[in-house]
Amino acid sequence: MGMPHARSTRGAFTAAALACCAALPLAGCGTGETGAGSSGSPSASVSPTRSADAASTSTQASSPSASTDASTTALPEDWRPEEPTVLATGQKVPDDYEPATLEHPARNVPKPVMPAEASEETEAGAQAFLNYRADAQWYSIQTGDTSLIREVTSTDCVECTKQYNHFDTIYSKGHWGAGGHEIEKIADDSFAKRADGGYNLPVAIKSSGLIVVKNRRITERQEPFNLSERFDTYVYYESGTWRYLTASPRGSM
Numbered sequence: 209m210g211m212p213h214a215r216s217t218r219g220a221f222t223a224a225a226l227a228c229c230a231a232l233p234l235a236g237c238g239t240g241e242t243g244a245g246s247s248g249s250p251s252a253s254v255s256p257t258r259s260a261d262a263a264s265t266s267t268q269a270s271s272p273s274a275s276t277d278a279s280t281t282a283l284p285e286d287w288r289p290e291e292p293t294v295l296a297t298g299q300k301v302p303d304d305y306e307p308a309t310l311e312h313p314a315r316n317v318p319k320p321v322m323p324a325e326a327s328e329e330t331e332a333g334a335q336a337f338l339n340y341r342a343d344a345q346w347y348s349i350q351t352g353d354t355s356l357i358r359e360v361t362s363t364d365c366v367e368c369t370k371q372y373n374h375f376d377t378i379y380s381k382g383h384w385g386a387g388g389h390e391i392e393k394i395a396d397d398s399f400a401k402r403a404d405g406g407y408n409l410p411v412a413i414k415s416s417g418l419i420v421v422k423n424r425r426i427t428e429r430q431e432p433f434n435l436s437e438r439f440d441t442y443v444y445y446e447s448g449t450w451r452y453l454t455a456s457p458r459g460s461m
Contacts, residue, residue, distance in 0.1 A: 283431060289387025289417045290432075295346070296339035296391050297323055310424045313384035314350040329445045331399035334407060337443065337450040338392045348372065349388030349418055352379025362444075362453045378420055387418030387430075392441065406444035406453065408461045412436035 291307045291314075294300055299321060306315040320343035326336035337360070344356035354372040361368050375385060395410040402408060413435050420428035440461060442453045 283417075283429065285426075287419075287429075289389070289419060291387065291416070292346070292389045295320060296342040296389075297321070297336070298339075299343065308350070308384055308386035308421065310421055310426075313352075313379075313421075314386065317347060317350045320344050320347050320356060326450065327448055329450075331394065334399065334409065334443060334450060335394050338394070338411070338441065338452075341452055342390045342392055346389045348375055349385040352376065352384065360450070360452055362451045365452070365454050368452075368454075378422075381422075383420065383422040383427075385418060385420050387416050389416040390414065394441075406442055408440050408442045408456075410437075410458060411439055411441045411455075413439055 288307070291305075292301055295318070297320065299318060301318055302316060304316045305318065306312075308314040320340060322340050323336045325333055326340050327333065328336075341357065341360050344360060348354040348357045352375055354376055358369075358372055361372075363369065378385060391414045393412045395412065398410050399407065413433070415430070415433050417432040418428075418430045419426045438458055439455050440458055441455050442461065443450050444453060445451075
């Protein structure tokens, strides 16, 4: 990772980082599923997106976790995640895009495009990368195509892989997801390379929440959340590209 150390050094960090994954958002470490014992999300009771141990209310996911200031109020049964009209990278969502319903998955979902700036080892480059990764994650939940999000996420993030496998399985069985849009903003004056060569960046995370639909029923749910001081995101730069490793409670790494 353009790092002055061998992969084994990063491996040591990874073990510590993943140990803290138990309480984060979708883009974080993992995912969850109602009654499935998955891990990954920071909301009130269960959820599926970023990663943490617990998540929103009716499902487990990967986003900020149980003890965060995310809303703990149960959502109405007919609640649906708000889908974006513009992606995190600024890419416009086309007019013919159709959000998922209980009857069908999303249609005409725009494929995210990596910004050229995301190839630079700068703060702007890291932010552009996180924006793209957020869009790739949303795309995977909307379509079941996890190839883009896997390309920019380290395979050392075991919970991330579980999340992607989870959505692969959902779609392979004729089910689908909705929502999953997150925006992750690096805190001002926090961009600094660590001694291990990576970047553990304090971030503010806003999520629209998500649901999973099986047999015209919502079987998983992650509530929306907006957290500014709870999480750090660890990324590293290697061979001219960024990679996402994990999310952790603020200041734990």
